[in-house]
Amino acid sequence: MIAVRRTFPLLLLLVSLLLWSSLVQANLTIRITKGSDQTTPVAIVPFAWKGTGGLPEDIARIVSDNLERTGLFRAVPREDLISLPTRASEVVYRDWRLLQVNYLLVGSIESQGGDRIEIRYELFDVINQERMLGETVSGRIQELRSRSHFVSDRVYEKLTGQRGIFSTRIAYVTAEQTGNASYTYRLHVADADGQRSRTILTSREPILSPDWSPDGKQLAYVSFERGRPAIFVQEVATGQRYQLTNFRGLNGSPAWSPDGKRIAMTLSRDGSPEIYIYHLDNRRLTRVTHHYAIDTEPSWSPDGKSLIFTSSRSGGPQIYRIDLSNGNEERISFEGNYNARARYSPDGKEIFMVHRDAGGGLFSIAALNMQSGRLRTLTTSPLDESPSVAPNGSMVIYALMRGTRGVLGVVSTDGRIQYELPAERGDVREPAWSPFLN
Amino acid sequence: MDLMKYSKAFALAAFFALVAGCGGATMDDVSEDIVSQSEIERADAALSEGIDGASDAAARAIGDATLPNVRVIYFDFDKSNIRSEFYDVLNLHAAYLMANPRARVVLEGHTDERGTREYNMALGERRGNSVQRYLSLQGVSSSQMEVVSYGEERPAVRAAQSREDHAQNRRVVFVYR
Known part of the structure; x- marks a missing residue:
């Protein structure tokens, strides 16, 4: 009888465990087996966070991983970045020309109260010294990963003329x-x-x-x-x-x-x-x-x-x-x-x-x-x-x-x-x- | 605590919750066409040629009618014709099924893991159908047999590498119910 009474909470626990495990353990991890040697160098600067607490996702990391996986781009390692601009007024083109990058992405995430956030991002053509894209997207903090894929899609489309597949x-x-x-x-x-x-x-x-x-x-x-x-x-x-x-x-x-x-x-x-x-x-x-x-x-x-x-x-x-x-x-x-x-x-x-x-x-x-x-x-x-x-x-x-x-x-x-x-x-x-x- | 038991119970409950309320669609509204029978007829003709002697063996076996021990036969790559070495095995099954009209058998068709899954699904069915056709010619009632193809989904040897492993997977299994 005890066993019967115990079954229910255990089952509940198991349900949550199973749901959790199905979310965590089933993920696939990427291993690149064949790279390309003809890649365009880009710099993806870590986004500034204007809010309290930590962020669940690193948007700049997600965007650079996405772009690199296409075989078309190579992101400059973070430790090589000379400065960390977050908007157009902070961008000095000369710095990025020295780093020999063709394109530069900067941005910031701002808390809008509660779990609402706003992401601003700007894409620059370093060689021609011009801003190619300047946009704002909003959402909930839990959606940061989806938004990061959205930003990746926008950047990719601007750079290649082809629609991105990062949100698929x-x-x-x-x-x-x-x-x-x-x-x-x-x-x-x-x-x-x-x-x-x-x-x-x-x-x-x-x-x-x-x-x-x-x-x-x-x-x-x-x-x-x-x-x-x-x-x-x-x-x-x-x-x-x-x-x-x-x-x-x-x-x-x-x-x-x-x-x-x-x-x-x-x-x-x-x-x-x-x-x-x-x-x-x-x-x-x-x-x-x-x-x-x-x-x-x-x-x-x-x-x-x-x-x-x-x-x-x-x-x-x-x-x-x-x-x-x-x-x-x-x-x-x-x-x-x-x-x-x-x-x-x-x-x-x-x-x-x-x-x-x-x-x-x-x-x-x-x-x-x-x-x-x-x-x-x-x-x-x-x-x-x-x-x-x-x-x-x-x-x-x-x-x-x-x-x-x-x-x-x-x-x-x-x-x-x-x-x-x-x-x-x-x-x-x-x-x-x-x-x-x- | 037998966690596996609970997880199975959960999986089952979840499954039935999903399935509940799902009605199967019925469709008979199909543009009917006559399938070309030529290949089937040719295959049947080829079969009956090779079986004349074998039929006698099947008839002789009816008396003892014990469930045959060998319940798997094997096929060549991308082929569904029955290899002559397996006629004896099939004859024993035919004898058993005829002596036991209430016996039911599922002929499970399988392929090796090479090639595409749905093509292999079709190939597995062809293998099952070859066996069914052979047994029918021996006199087994079609109501006693059902063909289910698993294609390459249930290999006997998982992650087969060698020629021999692949050969083990290209098979029809007799599953008695």
């Missing part, structure tokens, strides 16, 4: 062995830098193929929690979910259409794995492919007018494209004996896929130009899979094996920079880069 998120799956033949599978959502990871689903059965809705609010994925594969849709913020499909056989590869109204998927309800489109508004299902070979892993073209998919109709897996208006199919990949799970770049000019050369060696991530047909191999570890392209087209996140453990890797689409996001425990796999969220 990644979804991924971890598998942790909990017994002889038992595993715990978790679906996580984290910031693009691997921090602030949150578990949104835990299961003793496999979870795979997460795919973001184009508004970034929902994830579709495959879960075996009922003993067979089924496609579920879950709202990220609330955790609310429903089962979308429950057909006999395969229920796999969900892929949201760019307009968010349809989900392409693989079903084998009619005997062989085929691509279907599920219309979310009227729950109608349209069959897209008709072939006795394996057809799977659909991905929408950015204009929503065609799908690319993997098919074994030529013998081994290759990438095909189908025009949804007339059903015309064409083979896209020819180089190598294994090409599968392709994803479009946001501009539709390239596809990123798992590729194995004709020699039958490594499974790498490769980019295939849709116009020229030219293939570029981006990665070189033996078992790379599940490429997912960042919404600005600059990076591809994928899964690889590091020794006997699954970790996530990121490679720039030009192949110049590469880093890994290992978890503290378990295998990490099935990454999906979110769309822009702001």
Whole structure:
């Protein structure tokens, strides 16, 4: 009886412990594996804090880490900074020219009472001696990390002309062995830098193929929690979910259409794995492919007018494209004996896929130009899979094996920079880069 | 204190809380098409050719009908055809299932960890289907069999490196219910 009475508080304690641990332990830490030697030097001066107590985050550190991870910039070490200006009137261009930096970011954070803060930041072109950006953002002190990513996005866009991806998120799956033949599978959502990871689903059965809705609010994925594969849709913020499909056989590869109204998927309800489109508004299902070979892993073209998919109709897996208006199919990949799970770049000019050369060696991530047909191999570890392209087209996140453990890797689409996001425990796999969220 | 027990209880409670109220969608509104049967027919023809002798073995085994000890058969890379060395194993299962009409088996299709997950999911199903088709040809009722593919999600040898390890993972497992 005592045990029964004790159960409840213990359970509560455990709930809080579990929530806490899922927040802390699941974070991914970044390890840069391939740097670039062509980087633009920048100085990110620590932001002044006008308020009481400490700050939970170091905004200047977050911004410089973000910029360095793109492979385009190199931040001057803090100890080398000659002065610590916090606004335009304190900036002496000569100092920064001596340090040989091209750009300079300064700023301050001011308490607005309670937990409200205001962040002011200014970006300078040292060579041309001009202010490029001067902005103010406000928020709560608890949101400082999100605001730091926002500032990073603004600075990056000003410097490169391309939208930043620092405020985007990644979804991924971890598998942790909990017994002889038992595993715990978790679906996580984290910031693009691997921090602030949150578990949104835990299961003793496999979870795979997460795919973001184009508004970034929902994830579709495959879960075996009922003993067979089924496609579920879950709202990220609330955790609310429903089962979308429950057909006999395969229920796999969900892929949201760019307009968010349809989900392409693989079903084998009619005997062989085929691509279907599920219309979310009227729950109608349209069959897209008709072939006795394996057809799977659909991905929408950015204009929503065609799908690319993997098919074994030529013998081994290759990438095909189908025009949804007339059903015309064409083979896209020819180089190598294994090409599968392709994803479009946001501009539709390239596809990123798992590729194995004709020699039958490594499974790498490769980019295939849709116009020229030219293939570029981006990665070189033996078992790379599940490429997912960042919404600005600059990076591809994928899964690889590091020794006997699954970790996530990121490679720039030009192949110049590469880093890994290992978890503290378990295998990490099935990454999906979110769309822009702001 | 058995913390694991509580955490399991919590996980279960959380799971049911999530699942509660989620209705499965039903959809039969599909544009029906005739699947090309040619490959299936060709595969079946190839199977029946190779089994003539084997069928007798299956028929002879019906009498004793003990649950066969060997419950795994293996496949070649990116292949789903049954290797002839496993006909004997399959015949024993066929005999058992026919002698025990209430026995139910799940044919779990698995692949090695190379290649992509969803392609492997499809490949695992093909392997399961090959076994199901073979057993059907032996006379096993389709109501006794179900194919579930796990693709590369449940390898027999985790983080396989060697050729032999990969070979161990490309399999169909007979799970009797």
